[in-house]
Amino acid sequence: MISLVYAAAFILLAPVVGGLLAGIDRKITAHMQGRVGPSILQPFYDVGKLFEKDKAVVNDTQRFYILSYFIFAIFTGALFFAGGDLLLVIFALTLAEVFLVLGAYAANSPYSHVGAERELIQVMAYEPMVILSAVGMYLVTRSFNVSEIAGFPQLVVIFLPGIFLGFLYTLTIKLRKSPFDISTSHHAHQEIVKGVTTEFSGPNLGFIEVTHWYETVFLLGFVFLFFAANWILGIIAVIIVFLLELYIDNTNARVKWQLAMKSTWVITLIAATVNLAVLAYFVVV
Amino acid sequence: MAYLQKSPWIIHYDASSCNGCDIEILACLTPMYDVERFGIINTGNPKHADVFVVTGSVNEQNRDVIKNIYDQMPDPKVVVAIGICACSGGIFRECYNVAGGIDMLIPVDVYVPGCAARPESIIDGIVKALGILEEKRTALVTGVPREQPAPAVAGEKPAGGV
Numbered sequence: 081m082i083s084l085v086y087a088a089a090f091i092l093l094a095p096v097v098g099g100l101l102a103g104i105d106r107k108i109t110a111h112m113q114g115r116v117g118p119s120i121l122q123p124f125y126d127v128g129k130l131f132e133k134d135k136a137v138v139n140d141t142q143r144f145y146i147l148s149y150f151i152f153a154i155f156t157g158a159l160f161f162a163g164g165d166l167l168l169v170i171f172a173l174t175l176a177e178v179f180l181v182l183g184a185y186a187a188n189s190p191y192s193h194v195g196a197e198r199e200l201i202q203v204m205a206y207e208p209m210v211i212l213s214a215v216g217m218y219l220v221t222r223s224f225n226v227s228e229i230a231g232f233p234q235l236v237v238i239f240l241p242g243i244f245l246g247f248l249y250t251l252t253i254k255l256r257k258s259p260f261d262i263s264t265s266h267h268a269h270q271e272i273v274k275g276v277t278t279e280f281s282g283p284n285l286g287f288i289e290v291t292h293w294y295e296t297v298f299l300l301g302f303v304f305l306f307f308a309a310n311w312i313l314g315i316i317a318v319i320i321v322f323l324l325e326l327y328i329d330n331t332n333a334r335v336k337w338q339l340a341m342k343s344t345w346v347i348t349l350i351a352a353t354v355n356l357a358v359l360a361y362f363v364v365v
Numbered sequence: 366m367a368y369l370q371k372s373p374w375i376i377h378y379d380a381s382s383c384n385g386c387d388i389e390i391l392a393c394l395t396p397m398y399d400v401e402r403f404g405i406i407n408t409g410n411p412k413h414a415d416v417f418v419v420t421g422s423v424n425e426q427n428r429d430v431i432k433n434i435y436d437q438m439p440d441p442k443v444v445v446a447i448g449i450c451a452c453s454g455g456i457f458r459e460c461y462n463v464a465g466g467i468d469m470l471i472p473v474d475v476y477v478p479g480c481a482a483r484p485e486s487i488i489d490g491i492v493k494a495l496g497i498l499e500e501k502r503t504a505l506v507t508g509v510p511r512e513q514p515a516p517a518v519a520g521e522k523p524a525g526g527v
Contacts, residue, residue: 106401114396118404125404128368129415132502134439136412274410281412281439 083227087162090297091154098293099123101300105326112330123289130286138187138279145183146284152176153291157298163227166214173210173298177203180276180288187279195275198263201337205344206250212352216243217305219359230308237306237317242355244306248321249347253340254299256292257329260340271334369415369441369502370495372404376414378434380467381457382421385481386448390418392484400488411437416494417471422450422457423464435471441501443474443494447487452476475517493517 103120110117119125137143156172159165177199184196218224220239221232229236237244253260264275272278277288300318307314335343379387393400394407408414411434423431435444446467449455454465467473474497477490497517504511 110399110401115399116402117399118401122372122404125368125371129372132369133415134441134505136439274408274413277413278410279412285413 083162087158090157090161094154094157094294094297095290098290098296099127101296101322102293108323108326109330112326123293127286127289130289131283133282135283136281137284138189142183142186142280143284145179145186146280146287149176149179149183150287150291152179153294153298157294157301160226160298160301163225163230166217166224166226166229167211169226170210170214173295174203174207176291176295184276184279189279191273191278192276194272195263195278198272198337199276201341202253202260202263205341206253209246209250209344209348209352212348212356213240213243213247213302216240216352216356216359219356219363226305229305233309235307235309235313239359240306240355242351246347246351246355247302247306248324249351250344251299251303251321252325252328253344255296255325257325259328259332259335260344261334262337262340367499369498372406373415373491373495373498374406374408374413375416375418375491376408376411376434376438377418377420378431380419380421380427380431380451381424381463382448382450386420386451386479389481389484390420390447390487393487398484398488400491403492405491411435412439414438415442415498416491417442417444418447418491419444419451419467420447422454423467423470424462425464428464428470431467431470441498441505443498443501444471445475445477445490445494446473447477447490448482449478449480452478455480478518490517 100120100123102123103118106122107117107120152172153176156169156176159172160169181196181199181203184192184199214224217229217236217240220236221229223229252258256264262275264277277285280288300322303318303321304311304314307317377387377390392398393405411417415438417435417438419431421427435442444467446452450457451467452473454463457463458465464470475490475494477486479486482490494517500511503509
């Protein structure tokens with residue numbers, strides 16, 4: 081059953097939760113580096129400021145692409161939390177990502193274009209793993225519906241340890257954390273200026289930030305799905321995963337795109353497919 | 366709203382500076398001074414920036430670059446000239462290749478003198494710039510031009526400083 085209440089809750093609460101998570105992220109990162117760091121509400125101040133700035137656009141179509149990115153990312157999360165079809169959720173997520181890439185290509189800037197190309201490489205890198213996660217969940221629960229996967233009486237992660245590890249590996253890409261923050265970065269890496277977001281300013285950039293909050297909440301929701309049978313364990317797992325991502329972010333330098341791509345596919349191939357093969361064997365037998 | 370003051374993102378450009386002031390600007394980002402406490406982020410992108418921080422003086426090589434960066438920044442924006450070279454040309458003022466301070470080219474809102482400018486006075490200068498940033502935004506929203514006061518000057522290094 082699709083629950084509109086959960087979808088509405090996601091649309092309203094996800095920016096608040098996502099923004100707070102981003103603030104906690106910056107605070108913990110600062111402490112890890114021996115700094116005091118900004119207020120936990122800093123991401124909200126940043127976005128508030130971006131909406132106060134001048135609406136300077138390089139290209140009129142940019143705004144359309146960014147709004148599409150925003151809307152499809154919300155659609156992704158809303159469908160997920162409403163208990164919809166997991167495959168549709170994943171395809172909507174990819175569509176949102178494609179709009180971001182189109183937005184970056186819309187401006188005639190080399191940095192923006194390099195960022196867009198790297199973003200496409202990232203999509204290529206993580207997409208097989210995300211699809212295989214859905215396949216794995218289907219093999220265990222016999223359903224692609226999030227509501228039925230969440231209602232499965234046993235912990236899904238027990239059957240899918242390899243897929244869970246592979247998903248964690250790609251999560252670093254999706255959360256735009258080091259070592260895989262190759263297409264853009266929130267921090268002071270300036271190798272390709274700001275990658276995909278280089279040509280966005282003011283309110284458009286604000287929309288990208290808010291979209292990222294929505295995505296963060298959706299992704300942590302996906303992590304929760306592995307533990308949905310025991311929600312206390314699920315919340316603990318989500319917190320541990322989030323802290324682990326921060327730790328990885330702060331202890332790793334950015335890698336080249338070749339390594340990001342190869343390592344993700346190797347992990348997908350080993351962890352996910354072996355897991356699936358074993359699972360399929362037991363299902364058949 | 367005062368979001369603008371709480372989240373100033375800077376872009377730093379080294380116009381023919383000797384690197385002395387640049388090192389001091391980077392020192393502001395270290396755990397010792399940690400300007401991210403105030404939401405200040407050193408972004409490398411003029412389109413994301415609110416505060417243009419320039420060190421060094423204008424010469425023929427960087428004239429176009431400074432103008433270009435300034436023009437790419439979305440309004441409201443402020444310019445902070447760090448170090449005596451950026452303020453007036455400093456000891457290089459009389460050189461045949463130097464045009465003078467940054468204000469020869471673009472309007473400067475805050476001058477931070479010093480050779481090299483201390484991190485304390487740089488932070489003071491940025492904080493002074495935030496007030497001007499807010500005034501500029503009010504002018505932009507209401508359409509009433511801002512009164513043009515004399516540009517602010519950041520405090521000198523505190524006695525017995527680090």
